[in-house]
Amino acid sequence: xxxxxxxxxxxxxxxxxxxxxxxxxxxxxxxxxxQPGGESRVMYISAVTLLxxxxxxxxxxxxxKFPEIGAEVERRFQRWKKGEGRDLIFAxxxxxxxxxILKEYAPNWSPDNEVELKWRTxxxxxxxxxxxxxxxxxxxxxxxxxxxxxILMPTGPFAGWSFDELLSEAASWWMQQLFEIExxxxxx
Numbered sequence: 001x002x003x004x005x006x007x008x009x010x011x012x013x014x015x016x017x018x019x020x021x022x023x024x025x026x027x028x029x030x031x032x033x034x035q036p037g038g039e040s041r042v043m044y045i046s047a048v049t050l051l052x053x054x055x056x057x058x059x060x061x062x063x064x065k066f067p068e069i070g071a072e073v074e075r076r077f078q079r080w081k082k083g084e085g086r087d088l089i090f091a092x093x094x095x096x097x098x099x100x101i102l103k104e105y106a107p108n109w110s111p112d113n114e115v116e117l118k119w120r121t122x123x124x125x126x127x128x129x130x131x132x133x134x135x136x137x138x139x140x141x142x143x144x145x146x147x148x149x150x151i152l153m154p155t156g157p158f159a160g161w162s163f164d165e166l167l168s169e170a171a172s173w174w175m176q177q178l179f180e181i182e183x184x185x186x187x188x
Contacts, residue, residue: 013066014061015178016178018053018057019175022050022051022053026167030164036111044109051094058181059077076181088157089166113152118145150162153166
């Protein structure tokens with residue numbers, strides 16, 4: 001959670017609350033327990049929808065409450081929609097998936113895109129300390145050769161990414177955006 005303190009009180013973006021809820025849904029999606037099928041689909045749809053809610057609340061609620069951020073938020077929305085650089089996650093995942101879900105009820109997520117991945121441990125880099133190498137060996141002991149399942153994005157610029165990675169990246173991207181916007185409030 002991010003809080004910005006001003007003299008006598010604390011001001012917080014309402015969009016941060018939406019991000020907190022999205023993060024909870026992402027955590028539940030990634031770490032369960034959830035049942036395959038309907039329940040996992042509902043958790044995915046909840047997470048994606050809440051990720052997009054963050055932007056709507058930022059634009060409609062936070063900009064009303066804190067007019068001093070309005071112009072910057074509007075400028076950022078125009079940039080985000082272009083999807084260049086790190087903003088690609090907004091245009092090509094958050095926005096696209098939200099539209100597929102809410103307008104067509106056709107998310108790209110599907111159990112049909114599930115793959116089994118085999119764990120392999122990469123050797124420590126040349127600059128890793130002996131202590132670090134021993135810690136890594138102990139931490140990952142027994143995982144070599146084990147498998148896990150992941151559902152991968154089938155198409156687009158994020159093809160091959162797992163949905164766990166995409167949801168986490170989207171939440172991280174929003175955290176950075178809200179942090180930067182809250183700094184504007186601090187400076188105001």
